[in-house]
Amino acid sequence: MDDLQGELRALVAGVRTHLEARARAGLVGVSKAPCPRGKGTVQVDAPAAPAAAAHPLTEPADLETAFAADSEPPFPHAGHGLTLVRAELGDCQRCKLAQGRRHIVFGTGNPEAHLMFVGEAPGADEDEQGEPFVGAAGQLLTKMIQAMQRTRDDVYICNVIKCRPPGNRDPEPDEVAACEPFLKKQIAVVQPRVIVALGKFAAHLLTGEHTPITRLRGNLKHYQGIPVMPTYHPAYLLRDESRKREAWHDLKEVMALLRHMGLT
Numbered sequence: 638m639d640d641l642q643g644e645l646r647a648l649v650a651g652v653r654t655h656l657e658a659r660a661r662a663g664l665v666g667v668s669k670a671p672c673p674r675g676k677g678t679v680q681v682d683a684p685a686a687p688a689a690a691a692h693p694l695t696e697p698a699d700l701e702t703a704f705a706a707d708s709e710p711p712f713p714h715a716g717h718g719l720t721l722v723r724a725e726l727g728d729c730q731r732c733k734l735a736q737g738r739r740h741i742v743f744g745t746g747n748p749e750a751h752l753m754f755v756g757e758a759p760g761a762d763e764d765e766q767g768e769p770f771v772g773a774a775g776q777l778l779t780k781m782i783q784a785m786q787r788t789r790d791d792v793y794i795c796n797v798i799k800c801r802p803p804g805n806r807d808p809e810p811d812e813v814a815a816c817e818p819f820l821k822k823q824i825a826v827v828q829p830r831v832i833v834a835l836g837k838f839a840a841h842l843l844t845g846e847h848t849p850i851t852r853l854r855g856n857l858k859h860y861q862g863i864p865v866m867p868t869y870h871p872a873y874l875l876r877d878e879s880r881k882r883e884a885w886h887d888l889k890e891v892m893a894l895l896r897h898m899g900l901t
């Protein structure tokens with residue numbers, strides 16, 4: 638009986654993930670109630686409701702993305718899926734950053750978050766504690782999240798690179814190549830509705846554009862059909878407080894987009 642119940646639970650979760658991916662891609666028929674995703678509430682509309690009018694910030698999701706999403710094997714459950722990704726990472730030695738790290742800094746927050754923040758790489762505090770964004774920049778990020786009427790537990794936070802580069806230098810191409818697949822798996826599992834790319838490094842990686850962050854920020858882009866808002870990294874905002882106004886503008890755009898999706 639336990640096996641049967643487990644199989645049923647996995648089946649329901651798989652269908653849910655599949656339907657969410659279709660809904661995100663614009664293939665309607667599913668709406669998500671505006672409640673914390675951690676509760677896992679999903680409503681199926683019958684008959685399928687017409688697609689909501691496009692938000693001025695969004696571009697229409699293309700069908701290729703939709704079918705690509707369809708072809709992905711659904712993860713049984715986001716929390717479980719992240720556990721599997723973390724297990725696959727293991728005691729990772731895939732690049733030279735493994736030599737100097739104290740902790741792999743994988744990610745933290747709600748595994749089913751609507752909103753995901755992606756930074757560059759852990760610093761000294763993060764390496765020490767094994768959690769992303771816990772130093773001074775992390776405290777500022779926490780304030781930014783709170784200003785968006787959310788908590789760190791509501792969102793998911795991670796970095797492109799999971800181990801601290803020595804002296805906080807920029808990650809090197811071979812390190813990015815080794816680590817980036819795990820960020821992609823985290824995104825595939827969490828399936829956020831919106832991603833905030835913090836700083837040029839995450840913004841360049843997720844948008845595929847390599848223009849300076851001063852020009853890229855504030856312009857909504859997409860990664861695999863998911864809206865991505867590039868903005869300044871909190872560490873940069875600590876160095877140049879005059880940029881905070883622009884960052885807040887970007888976050889307000891994200892809030893408007895989430896509201897448009899019915900996700901307050």
Ligand code: SF4
Nearest residue numbers: 729732735800815816
């Ligand atoms: S940075 Fe990423 S790929 Fe390199 S050792 Fe750490 S976890 Fe592995």
